[in-house]
Amino acid sequence: RKEVEQDPGPFNVPEGATVAFNCTYSNSASQSFFWYRQDCRKEPKLLMSVYSSGNEDGRFTAQLNRASQYISLLIRDSKLSDSATYLCVVTYTGKLIFGQGTTLQVKP
Amino acid sequence: GAGVSQSPSNKVTEKGKDVELRCDPISGHTALYWYRQSLGQGLEFLIYFQGNSAPDKSGLPSDRFSAERTGGSVSTLTIQRTQQEDSAVYLCASSLDGSGAQAFFGQGTRLTVV
Secondary structure, eight states, X not given: OOSEEEOXXXXXXXXXXXXXXXXXXXXXXXXXXXXXXXXXXXXXXXXXXXXXXXXXXXXXXXXXETTTTEEEEEEOSOOGGGOEEEEEEEEETTEEEEOOOXXXXXXX | OOSOEEEOSEXXXXXXXXXXXXXXXXXXXXXXXXXXXXXXXXXXXXXXXETTEEEEOTTOOSTTEEEEEOTXXXXXXXXXXXXXXXXXXXXXXXXXXXXXXXXXXXXXXXXEEO
């Protein structure tokens, strides 16, 4: 079983749509949680940290459920510029563990 | 520069040759990570440094791969006797410490073994 699992997609949505990505992790001792974004042929960049209380950054909302070992990302009012691969990341004893990523394509 | 710097940006090598990839982390960042990404695939963890020591080498694919970090700064990833399956983008990242602080990535080294 992979340490961090994501549905690879692709998710094809029209502009303005709301889309949700999910991620599960296997190690209950995982310590910190993030969503990164990776554009085609570019390096990953931090999108947002994820907290149990849930956190929002503009159109993006992230949620962590420690009991279910589940992380989510909700994107509202999708823009063409949101097209990218979204990577779920957990840390354990300092090691950053990446999921395979979920590809989002936003169409006009 | 202020970001993570990797060199070379591109490397083409013949099968069987050794290659060295370099990573200059952000100044003051104690944690440094190496990943490998094949075309269309996710990030494969290779090794992690905290300071100069490597608490986790579990991702190194074979004994042809080694890495070191000196002075708590620059790291080199060495691949000996390269094989075609080693072709990938090798990404380096650094973070302030290993506690879960944001990691910043370099632009990667694209390695092609012919």
